[in-house]
Amino acid sequence: MENxxxxxxxxxxxxxxxxxxxxxxIIRNTTRGGWRDGALSSLGICSGxxxxxxxxxxxxxxxxxxxxxxxxGLRFAGAAYLVWLGIVSLRSAARRNVSAGLDAHQHSxxxxxxxxxxxxxxxxxxLNPKAIVFYMAFLPQFIDPAGSAIGQSLFLAGLHFxxxxxxxCLLASAVDQARRWMQNGPVRRTLDGITGSVMVFFGVxxxxxx
Numbered sequence: 451m452e453n454x455x456x457x458x459x460x461x462x463x464x465x466x467x468x469x470x471x472x473x474x475x476i477i478r479n480t481t482r483g484g485w486r487d488g489a490l491s492s493l494g495i496c497s498g499x500x501x502x503x504x505x506x507x508x509x510x511x512x513x514x515x516x517x518x519x520x521x522x523g524l525r526f527a528g529a530a531y532l533v534w535l536g537i538v539s540l541r542s543a544a545r546r547n548v549s550a551g552l553d554a555h556q557h558s559x560x561x562x563x564x565x566x567x568x569x570x571x572x573x574x575x576x577l578n579p580k581a582i583v584f585y586m587a588f589l590p591q592f593i594d595p596a597g598s599a600i601g602q603s604l605f606l607a608g609l610h611f612x613x614x615x616x617x618x619c620l621l622a623s624a625v626d627q628a629r630r631w632m633q634n635g636p637v638r639r640t641l642d643g644i645t646g647s648v649m650v651f652f653g654v655x656x657x658x659x660x
């Protein structure tokens with residue numbers, strides 16, 4: 451069991467640090483509202499892991515995976531949400547005026563909304579069908595049939611939560627350190643344009659995946 455746990459920790463750590471939608475969202479939101487925005491977005495993302503763990507443990511994932519229309523609906527919902535977040539960033543890039551770094555910094559602080567950060571993080575994770583597939587295929591390999599599936603799943607999700615929170619908060623901190631430079635008008639517009647385009651790309655790719 452100890453060897454299996456270490457295998458799980460290594461695998462989940464590699465998964466966490468691999469750039470993806472979560473990374474893009476943390477960078478986007480930290481640039482928008484500072485470290486708090488990024489950290490609360492991370493909290494939302496990581497809280498979604500417990501949803502996937504419960505879903506996997508009680509077998510709802512099996513229903514979703516075996517029901518083509520249900521899985522397709524979930525996939526399109528997640529894709530639409532990512533595209534919407536991308537469009538928001540692209541619109542921000544289009545209308546942003548060149549301003550002084552201090553003014554941009556103040557504007558970014560005013561834009562911080564804790565509930566919005568949590569909601570965006572949670573929805574981006576819960577509506578991601580790839581996370582459900584991953585938990586459904588990966589988590590059972592580390593579950594002892596003799597024990598409680600739900601209890602073990604939540605424990606493993608808790609480990610994933612801790613690893614992901616540490617990594618994403620470090621990422622948010624690094625982005626926040628560079629935020630004054632990134633709040634420069636042209637730089638911020640470029641960053642908004644890049645993150646928005648990447649999110650739209652992820653959304654379209656998710657929707658078109660068979």
